[in-house]
Amino acid sequence: MVAIEVEGLRKTFKKGKVVAVDGVSLTIEKGELFGLLGPNGAGKTTLIKCLSTLLIPDGGRIRIFGHDVLKESLKVRRLIGLVTGGERTLYWKLSVFDNLRYFAALYGLYGRKARRRIEEMIEVMDLVEKRDERVERLSTGMRQKVALARALLHDPELLLLDEPTLGLDPQFSRVIRRFIKEELQKKLKKTILLTTHYMEEADELCDRIGFMSQGKIAACATPEELKEKIPHERLLEIKMAGLPDESLIRNIPGVEDVLMIVDNNRTVLRIQSPDPEGILATVLERLRKECRIIGFGLTTPTLEDVFIFLTGEELR
Amino acid sequence: MIIVYEELRKTVKIWLTYPLVLVFWTIFPIMWVIPFIFQGKAFVGALSSQAFADLTGTGQYIPFVIIGAVVSTYMFSALYGIGNAFREESYWGTLEYLIGSPASKGFILLGKALSEGIFSTFFALSQLLFAIFLFGVKITLTKILPILLIMSFLLLALYGLGIGLAGLTLLIKESRGIIHSLDDILYLFSPIRYPVEVNPITKFVSLFIPLTYALIAIRGILLLNKPFHLLITEMVALLLLDIGFLFFGFYTFNTLERKVRQTGTIGHH
Numbered sequence: 001m002v003a004i005e006v007e008g009l010r011k012t013f014k015k016g017k018v019v020a021v022d023g024v025s026l027t028i029e030k031g032e033l034f035g036l037l038g039p040n041g042a043g044k045t046t047l048i049k050c051l052s053t054l055l056i057p058d059g060g061r062i063r064i065f066g067h068d069v070l071k072e073s074l075k076v077r078r079l080i081g082l083v084t085g086g087e088r089t090l091y092w093k094l095s096v097f098d099n100l101r102y103f104a105a106l107y108g109l110y111g112r113k114a115r116r117r118i119e120e121m122i123e124v125m126d127l128v129e130k131r132d133e134r135v136e137r138l139s140t141g142m143r144q145k146v147a148l149a150r151a152l153l154h155d156p157e158l159l160l161l162d163e164p165t166l167g168l169d170p171q172f173s174r175v176i177r178r179f180i181k182e183e184l185q186k187k188l189k190k191t192i193l194l195t196t197h198y199m200e201e202a203d204e205l206c207d208r209i210g211f212m213s214q215g216k217i218a219a220c221a222t223p224e225e226l227k228e229k230i231p232h233e234r235l236l237e238i239k240m241a242g243l244p245d246e247s248l249i250r251n252i253p254g255v256e257d258v259l260m261i262v263d264n265n266r267t268v269l270r271i272q273s274p275d276p277e278g279i280l281a282t283v284l285e286r287l288r289k290e291c292r293i294i295g296f297g298l299t300t301p302t303l304e305d306v307f308i309f310l311t312g313e314e315l316r
Numbered sequence: 317m318i319i320v321y322e323e324l325r326k327t328v329k330i331w332l333t334y335p336l337v338l339v340f341w342t343i344f345p346i347m348w349v350i351p352f353i354f355q356g357k358a359f360v361g362a363l364s365s366q367a368f369a370d371l372t373g374t375g376q377y378i379p380f381v382i383i384g385a386v387v388s389t390y391m392f393s394a395l396y397g398i399g400n401a402f403r404e405e406s407y408w409g410t411l412e413y414l415i416g417s418p419a420s421k422g423f424i425l426l427g428k429a430l431s432e433g434i435f436s437t438f439f440a441l442s443q444l445l446f447a448i449f450l451f452g453v454k455i456t457l458t459k460i461l462p463i464l465l466i467m468s469f470l471l472l473a474l475y476g477l478g479i480g481l482a483g484l485t486l487l488i489k490e491s492r493g494i495i496h497s498l499d500d501i502l503y504l505f506s507p508i509r510y511p512v513e514v515n516p517i518t519k520f521v522s523l524f525i526p527l528t529y530a531l532i533a534i535r536g537i538l539l540l541n542k543p544f545h546l547l548i549t550e551m552v553a554l555l556l557l558d559i560g561f562l563f564f565g566f567y568t569f570n571t572l573e574r575k576v577r578q579t580g581t582i583g584h585h
């Protein structure tokens with residue numbers, strides 16, 4: 001059964017001057033965990049908002065479990081649980097329980113039934129101790145758990161998770177990821193569409209991944225299939241202190257693509273080439289003049305290498 | 317309908333986390349009514365005036381103005397509240413979750429309107445008590461019931477206007493300006509500070525403003541001791557305006573909600 005069917009979706013802003021989603025077609029099966037991976041501004045949030053009826057598309061068609069998003073928006077809203085990243089999506093002055101109680105009412109859940117469901121969600125999300133705490137006193141990670149609990153209250157078939165681990169510390173990110181995979185997909189059999197710009201997240205969680213770049217889906221396949229799109233099985237990776245000039249490496253004969261990851265004063269270069277050993281000497285020679293080399297070696301491609309290979313764009 | 321209650325509960329709970337603001341808002345309305353009274357004293361020189369009596373049938377200018385002040389602050393605080401409520405939701409980041417829920421937006425707004433109603437009632441009561449104790453405005457119980465009826469008719473129209481305003485704040489992300497301009501228009505064209513009969517244009521425009529009929533009816537009861545059945549015309553006019561305002565409000569809100577889903581400006585602030 002098809003859960004999400006998108007055909008030729010287009011959405012522009014500012015009277016057509018900003019094209020956020022540019023002719024996207026996509027099919028997601030029931031039970032699938034699908035990831036949209038792309039840098040900031042790729043159009044991921046816009047696509048999610050079109051799916052969740054918050055935006056009316058300029059063109060194209062969206063069906064959620066066979067229901068047209070525009071014509072049957074009330075039905076679609078009941079089928080969807082939405083989680084958007086970012087700090088504020090809850091009432092900070094209300095307790096965890098009161099927040100959930102209010103949102104349950106918006107979905108027609110009230111009284112004893114609502115109470116039972118809320119307690120259940122609080123239990124599942126491991127929030128029992130925080131039940132009566134005001135949301136403003138919770139950590140960012142805890143708030144994200146409450147947001148997930150809210151999305152699950154009405155037991156939706158489809159979960160739309162827009163950057164679910166944005167701004168969380170690594171430990172909380174891991175908890176949330178495990179919850180998405182183990183609880184939501186495996187146990188509850190939900191269909192999940194998540195967006196992210198962390199390649200590890202997409203790689204680790206998703207059955208299939210869509211690369212999104214400048215409003216378009218550049219590729220769509222399983223993580224393994226995507227990694228096979230790079231013609232070479234091995235990459236040359238060089239770590240150094242300092243910031244080298246990328247073009248210096250790019251114009252070495254035999255270099256096909258370069259991914260440069262800069263973190264503080266550290267730089268990692270990932271170089272794609274049919275003959276990584278052959279170019280090694282030249283590359284080191286050129287870099288040595290500008291930076292202090294810390295280490296080098298051969299690695300296998302990551303999704304980020306594939307992304308830059310296919311779109312020419314970096315993820316961050 | 318449960319949504320109306322839950323909305324009310326939520327709003328009141330959030331207010332109660334700001335106790336100082338509540339205290340402030342019970343004192344503030346009194347300050348609001350004082351200028352009206354001083355204005356009356358300055359212009360008329362006393363509690364009553366002949367010129368004024370010729371226009372309105374009652375010489376009691378100050379009670380006239382106090383009723384105007386109480387009813388109008390009631391109205392404005394309600395309007396401001398409903399209009400502003402969606403701005404707050406947008407500021408809190410919760411607006412998209414309201415809009416994207418299957419719940420009827422009319423019920424959510426009604427819940428907001430009722431919370432504002434409670435708030436405004438506090439407001440009006442403190443003004444009224446002040447007026448009663450300091451200026452001896454007399455109110456008897458037999459007059460209270462018809463007045464409550466008139467007020468509830470007025471509130472229906474306010475609710476319509478408020479919904480329209482809520483739609484407008486979705487679009488322009490700003491409610492203070494709109495509401496203040498609306499204030500000014502209503503002040504000019506309805507008998508809050510003065511009888512609209514002073515000028516033919518104000519008199520004409522005032523015919524389309526529900527506040528006019530409510531004020532005429534309430535003053536009729538309080539100041540002229542009119543029996544209720546003589547106010548049927550005003551009540552019917554008020555009811556017709558109610559229907560018009562409600563229809564207009566819902567239409568505006570739905571149109572504008574659709575519009576922001578097209579332009580993508582929901583949730584921006």
Ligand SMILES: Nc1ncnc2c1ncn2[C@@H]1O[C@H](COP(=O)(O)OP(=O)(O)O)[C@@H](O)[C@H]1O
Pocket residue numbers: 013014018019020038039040041042043044045046047579580581
């Ligand atoms: N409401 C809006 N008004 C104008 N431009 C917008 C709006 N929402 C998004 N955009 C623009 O559309 C593009 C895609 O944005 P978005 O969907 O948020 O990307 P992502 O979620 O992948 O970072 C960006 O260029 C962004 O600036």
Ligand SMILES: [Mg+2]
Pocket residue numbers: 041044045046162163
């Ligand atoms: Mg985004």
